[in-house]
């Protein structure tokens with residue numbers, strides 16, 4: 568009797584060991600699949616940013632330069648007339664050319680601000696706050712703590728895009744009058760906060776509709792941070808403004824080759 572039960576116990580132990588092995592194999596497969604997916608998704612973001620950078624440059628150096636040259640031509644035509652009195656058609660053409668140039672430059676910066684590559688995240692956030700604030704007629708304050716000198720380019724881009732989308736939401740959706748943008752390092756992570764005093768919303772409803780694909784802003788921020796091993800929080804209540812908190816490790820995990 569006792570030898571039968573010993574054999575049964577051995578069988579169960581062997582089966583358990585096999586199950587454990589199988590579980591470890593499946594977990595490893597799952598982890599490898601997830602890691603491959605992250606690499607792939609990060610490559611997609613990278614290609615998108617490269618393409619935006621290229622388009623931004625072409626707009627600035629191509630269309631922008633041509634409009635600048637056209638503006639100079641029109642100005643010199645106007646200068647041939649009595650000072651301050653070019654023909655109305657010419658004055659209109661000059662105004663049109665100036666606004667087309669301003670729009671081209673704004674579009675180029677929106678696609679990918681050169682300042683992010685040249686001067687880094689803090690300068691880019693200050694520029695973004697100033698230009699968004701001026702365009703929307705709201706006050707955007709920026710507070711930046713002590714930051715490491717060599718922030719990874721993709722980490723900087725991810726946080727910049729979060730700030731850009733959050734400020735767009737704060738000015739357009741929330742109709743805020745005051746927004747605070749705060750960036751600081753905590754341990755080995757960068758933490759970005761965007762707090763507005765706008766109309767607010769039911770945060771869970773906004774996140775649920777973003778998950779269902781009914782909007783892209785919140786979902787894209789959350790997904791991008793997840794891919795970089797970071798976290799995204801969105802808190803809001805009607806009438807009480809909104810608060811975005813984005814956390815991202817300084818060194819992105821499993822950097823894609």
Ligand SMILES: Nc1ncnc2c1ncn2[C@@H]1O[C@H](COP(=O)(O)OP(=O)(O)OP(=O)(O)O)[C@@H](O)[C@H]1O
Nearest residue numbers: 736737740741767768773777782783784785786809
């Ligand atoms: N700062 C905010 N204040 C109040 N409501 C907000 C704020 N941010 C987001 N929301 C709510 O969450 C919804 C989803 O935001 P999300 O950014 O995903 O989409 P969207 O701004 O409507 O469109 P888009 O896809 O162009 O970003 C918004 O429509 C709005 O109702």
Ligand SMILES: [Mg+2]
Nearest residue numbers: 735736784785
């Ligand atoms: Mg949005």
